[in-house]
Amino acid sequence: MYLATTAIEEFWDKSQKIIFLGEWCKLYNRKKNWMTLAYKDIPFVWESADIKLNGIKYCDKVYEKALIQLTQILNTYNHINKDVHYYRIILGNWLICFIHQLYDKYLTLKSAFENYPDAQTWLLDEAKYYIPVDFNDFAQHFRDDKYALQLYSNILVAMGYDFKKKKLSKPIAQLLSYRLNFDLSPKRRLFDLMTRVLRSKSTIFHKRTITITDPYFSCYLPEYYLKLLFKSRFKFIFDDMKYKINLKFNIDQTMRKQELSLNGDEFESVLSKTLFSNIPILFVEGFAPFRDSVMRLPIHKSDAFFTANALHYDCIYKFYLAEHYKTITFLNQQHGGGYGIDFICIPEEYEKSIADRFYTAGWVKEAKTIPLAIQKFAQKRYSNCITSDMILFCISEMPRYVYKLDINTISSAYLSEHLSSIMTFLKHFLLRNKLLIRSSPHDNHYNWDTNERIAECFDDCFFDDFRKPFDQMLRKARIFITSNAHTTYLEALASNKPTVMFLPEKSYRFHPDAQPYFDRLQEVNILHKSPVTAAQHINAIYDDVDAWWQSNNVQEARAAFVEQYARSSPDWVNEWVKEFNRVVAKC
Known part of the structure; x- marks a missing residue:
């Protein structure tokens, strides 16, 4: 019997009875191809909320152990001496997602071979492995069948399996450069020019300032920014961190063979053997040049920094925050539906682990969670006199x-x-x-x-x-x-x-x-x-x-x-100004 791990049909041995590892293997638009096969499905391993809850708790423990070892290894590699919190800011969200994805794939493979110990499969040749450039690149590729095949192959090799290896006919082309060039519209360029002028005004007339990046407005409207600027008397600085950075790098094959020394169980061993072949380039080979580039950018060091989204996807923001987190106040706001509502919300927990003050849409859990009207919900009430039947x-x-x-x-x-x-x-x-x-x-x-x-x-x-x-x-x-x-x-x-x-x-x-x-x-x-x-x-x-x-x-x-x-207020601007003034006054 043959185990198909992804939807890539060139990695299916159709001469044998197929075992599909999951529903992700069977694309709806290809059903004419797989419905005619003799196949079986591996039962989904996450069949209950309790199983998922136990998995989340387990992965959180592994995450903390791995983060400590990563801190030591990356400090040595980059000849610096940073603490665990520094790396939590820079790569914590990637490490959480990577561990979760790897653990899911590990358990699924383990279940498959427990049920079909004699099953065969094909592995992706290591020469065609892809290394993501940064978290955004990783987030784009996790849904890709080719990258999933790579992770399944990674895991099986780490578990000691020695199956036949193949190359993809169209592998993912490895990127060896990092380019941040933002093509802004004429209106946006004009607004950015205006905010830069106002930024200089703020730094001249105010000793205490707060920088706002990606504040989760319902849409991009300059009026929201201008209201906050005028109400704060230009104490607020808007910086979208859209700076140009162009880098090139080479893969350090020696470093990529590095292993963690986690030894708690088989999965920790798998993670130890696979992490450095997948960790984004920006955290290893590109770390020093990118860090140097960020530190040379004309980012004003305000007393406090506020964001709703930048902590996950903005590498410039994350590196700058990591460098200065000990001397600034970091303010973060929720930006999704699960915050405060889901039994466990992974982004919420990650953001709270970094933020000094965490703004919510009304709910309170611990001391750092503070309700604050969210502009996205502060829309005009819709009329009850709706004539549409849609x-x-x-x-x-x-x-x-x-x-x-x-x-x-x-x-x-x-x-x-x-x-x-x-x-x-x-x-x-x-x-x-x-x-x-x-x-x-x-x-x-x-x-x-x-x-x-x-x-x-x-x-x-x-x-x-x-x-x-x-x-x-x-x-x-x-x-x-x-x-x-x-x-x-x-x-x-x-x-x-x-x-x-x-x-x-x-x-x-x-x-x-x-x-x-x-x-x-x-x-x-x-x-x-x-x-x-x-x-x-x-x-x-x-x-x-x-x-x-x-x-x-x-x-x-x-x-x-x-x-x-979903707390909103027509007076949300004044609420923000009062809260941020209180924060800055205490800095």
């Missing part, structure tokens, strides 16, 4: 391969838990001709082909073409529906748009503090655990939505939830 249904795919472990739906469970509930909803929904289905813009990268699957079963559905942004479509809708607990439902509830959610109980586990608020939403039919009851409810209230939505019970439940998890 129902906006937002769906969202999950990556085929695990990006990071999550207590909610991940990977193959998307089909069995999430998509199946969407199909059940549509089957019982009597108003499909009024439905506009809007997926996430990046969903086509995951190759689940959700829209095509829906269209094959229901020919009376319409799909959004993304010509208009989400907030415009939400404004036009009579009712908003979602099958996930991502950011869109927070925006809908905050703007008082009639909203119906259906979240299968098996797919979601909320934080104990959040559960009572979701229970109230369920009591008033905003939240449903069954797609059938959600469909039946909308069928019943569609002709007179306001009779339901404007009732006291519904509005009280909505308002209580929004105050805790």
